[in-house]
Amino acid sequence: MSGPLYKVCTEAAFAEAATKGRFEGSPDDRRDGFIHLSARDQLRGTLDKHYAGQPGLVLLEVDANRLGNGLKWEKSRGGALFPHLYGPLDLATVVLVMKLELAEDGSYLLPVEVDA
Numbered sequence: 001m002s003g004p005l006y007k008v009c010t011e012a013a014f015a016e017a018a019t020k021g022r023f024e025g026s027p028d029d030r031r032d033g034f035i036h037l038s039a040r041d042q043l044r045g046t047l048d049k050h051y052a053g054q055p056g057l058v059l060l061e062v063d064a065n066r067l068g069n070g071l072k073w074e075k076s077r078g079g080a081l082f083p084h085l086y087g088p089l090d091l092a093t094v095v096l097v098m099k100l101e102l103a104e105d106g107s108y109l110l111p112v113e114v115d116a
Contacts, residue, residue, distance in 0.1 A: 004095070005037040005067075005083050006114070007060040008051055014058050014097065022088040023060075034072075037062065037083040040114065053106035059114065061096040062089065 009017075009026060017023035028050075029035045038046045043059075051057060064071065067085060076082040098111040 003040060003064065005039060005062045005064045006043050006046075007035065007037050007062060007089060008046065008057055008100070009060065011056045011058055011099075014060070017089075017091060021092070022090050024088045033086070035085040035087075035089050037071075037085055039083060042080065042082060043110065043114065047100075047108045051108070053102065055102060057100040057108075059098045059100050059111065060089075060094045061098070061113070063093050063095050066090075066093040 007023070009023065013023070013026060023035070024030070025035045036046075064083070067089075070085050070087040072084050072086060073081040074084050096113060098113060100111070101109045103109050
């Protein structure tokens with residue numbers, strides 16, 4: 001599987017990660033033992049299912065080719081293969097950080113860089 005991967009996190013969590021140079025995961029990531037990522041075609045479903053209406057989020061675009069052996073594609077929602085990162089997300093692999101904006105209905109407007 002190729003192309004960029006995406007991680008949704010709070011602005012506060014990203015600010016903390018920036019001080020360390022790595023994102024060590026959300027509470028859900030830590031509970032599950034890996035960092036949940038999404039491919040571009042999975043992103044809308046991830047936002048709708050797990051983040052609808054939640055303000056203060058950023059979207060990290062990650063270079064999948066730089067994640068190394070910790071990246072595993074595993075069955076998840078609906079049997080689809082999702083990217084899971086076992087270990088911290090090194091911020092050197094993040095190529096773009098985008099603020100997520102909420103629409104009036106509570107859904108997210110994908111940044112033009114992703115929705116193209």
